[in-house]
Amino acid sequence: MGEIGGFLKLHRVDFAKRKPEERRLDHKHYYSLQPESVLRDQGARCMDCGVPFCHVGCPLGNLIPDWNNQVYRADWLEANDQLHATNNFPEFTGRVCPAPCEKACVLAINDEAVTIQQIELGIVEHAFNAGLIRGGAPARRTGKTIAVIGSGPAGMAVADELNKRGHSVTVFERDEAAGGLMRFGVPDAKLEKWVIDRRVALMHEAGIDFRFDADVGGTISIDDLRDRHDAVVLATGSRVQREVNVPGGDLQGVFPAMDYLYARNRAVAREEGREGAPADANADELCAAGRRVIVIGGGDTGMDCLSNAGREGCASAIMLDVYQExxxxxxxxxSPWPLQPRRTASTYALDEGGQRRWGTRVTSISGENGRVTEVHAVEVEGTSSADAKPIPGTEFSLPADLVLVAIGFSHPEHEGAVNDLGLELDARGNIKAGAHATSVEGVYTAGDARTGQSLIVSAIAEGRRCARVVDAHLTGRPQPLALGAEVPGATGEEIPAPPRSTR
Ligand SMILES: Cc1cc2nc3c(=O)[nH]c(=O)nc-3n(C[C@H](O)[C@H](O)[C@H](O)COP(=O)(O)OP(=O)(O)OC[C@H]3O[C@@H](n4cnc5c(N)ncnc54)[C@H](O)[C@@H]3O)c2cc1C
Structure with missing residues (x-):
C-alpha cells in the first residue's frame, strides 16, 4: 500500500497535456509524464483498500497496489519486475490503454482514482532509461518451432512468451512493420511509433525472427507453414469493417475509417523519414486538408479520424454518433462502479477541435457527378444502435467532401488462412477456440481474431494465455500457476470472450 491516509491529503495529478492548439501542429505525444516526485505522491494515494478491484478491472491482472507502493517508496527496480510479471508491454498500455483499472479503483467510488496508468508508464520508462530492460535470449532452446501470424499486441505477446520458454518463434506480418492496429490505427499523437520499434528491436535481439510483407494465406501458404512448424498461432486481428449500408454509401469520397488511418500513419512515417512506408495510391482522395469531413461513428476509431483530420487542416470535422450523450x-x-462506463464524455481528439453530434443516425449520402456532397441524418432516441428510433421532424443535412465510416469491425478476415484451413467460427464469425486451440490440430488463435475487436491490454492478455496453452501442448509441461487474470483457460476450460467494444 502507499502512505497511510495519503489519499486523504493528496489529490490526483493527471498526465501533463500539451495545449490543443499547439499539439494540432505536430504528431508528437500530446501528453507527458509528471516528474518522479509527483508520481511517488500519486503512488501514495493507493489506499490499501483490502479488495483491490483494480486487479479485476485489468484484463492482465496487473499487480497494481504492489507497484503503486514500490513507486511511493522509490523502489523502481522491484516495481519494474512486478509490472513485467503480468504485462509484456507496459509502455503500450501505459500510453493508450483506456485504463479499466482506474474505473474500478476503490478510491473512485467517491474521489478521483489513483493515476494507475501514469504510474505504469513512469515505471517502464524509468526502467528503459536505467537500462533495466534488455533483450536477452533464453538460456536453452527446446528445438520446437512456432509460426505466429500477425504482429499486433496479441501476436507480439505470444511470440515474446513462447520465445522466453525456449521455443524458436517466427512472426509473419502482412504489413511492412510490426504493431498491428497500434501502428496503423492509433495515431502517433497517442503512440509514437518509436515506442513499438524499441520493443521489437529487443524481441529481435532475444531471438524472435520477424518477417514483414508476408501475407499468410496470400503469398505464403498456411499449409506450408503448418508443415514446417510445430505450432501455428493466428493473431490476425478483427479486420473486417462494418459498412454503412445507406443509399450513397458507395460514392467517391466515402471511405472506411481504416483506409484513412492506414494512409495517415504511413504519411507520418514518411514525413519522419521512417523506411518502408509505401505511399497510398489513393492519397489525394484520402486527404482531409481543406475538406469538410464527416465521421460516422463515435468510438475510438472515429476519434482518431477526427484528430488526424484536424492535423491535416480540414475545413471542418463533425462526428455523428448514434449513441445518446x-x-x-x-x-x-x-454500469455502476466498478464496471466500465458506457461512453466517454470527451477525448483528446474532441479537445483539439471538431464537433460530436450525439443521438444521430445517417440515413443517406448524396453527391454530384459520383462524388459525395452531403450527408443526411436524423436524430434518434434509444439506448443502443439496435433500438435507436428516429425522432420525426429532426432530419438534417450536412455538407461533406470526405466521409469516414467508423462503425466498428465485424470479425477477422475469413478469406485466406481461415478458409484455407477450414477453421470453425463462432456465431459472430470469430475464430472458434476454447482455450486458444482451434478446430484444427496444431493451430491456435489469440487476440481480436478470437474475441472480436477489443483492447490492446486484452490482446496482450490473450497472447500470454495462448502461449501457455501452446507451450503445455508442445512440451507436456504443466502450465505455471497463473497470476491474476491469467487463470481462466489455464486448465483448458472455455475462456469467455471479453465484451465487444464500439471501436
Ligand atoms: C483506430 C483504432 C484505434 C484503437 N485505439 C485503441 C486504444 O487507444 N487503446 C486500446 O487499448 N485499443 C485500441 N484499439 C483496439 C486495439 O488496437 C486492438 O484491440 C488490438 O490491436 C488487437 O490486437 P491484435 O493483435 O489481436 O490484432 P491487430 O492489432 O489487428 O493485429 C493483427 C495483425 O495481423 C496482421 N495480419 C492479418 N492478417 C494477416 C495475414 N494473413 N498474414 C500476415 N499478417 C496478417 C495484421 O497486418 C496485423 O498486423 C484501437 C483500434 C482501432 C481500430
Missing part, C-alpha cells in the same frame, strides 16, 4: 462519468444504471 450520458451525463458526467458516462455511467448508466447498469
Amino acid at each position: 450520458l451525463p458526467g462519468s458516462g455511467r448508466t444504471p447498469d
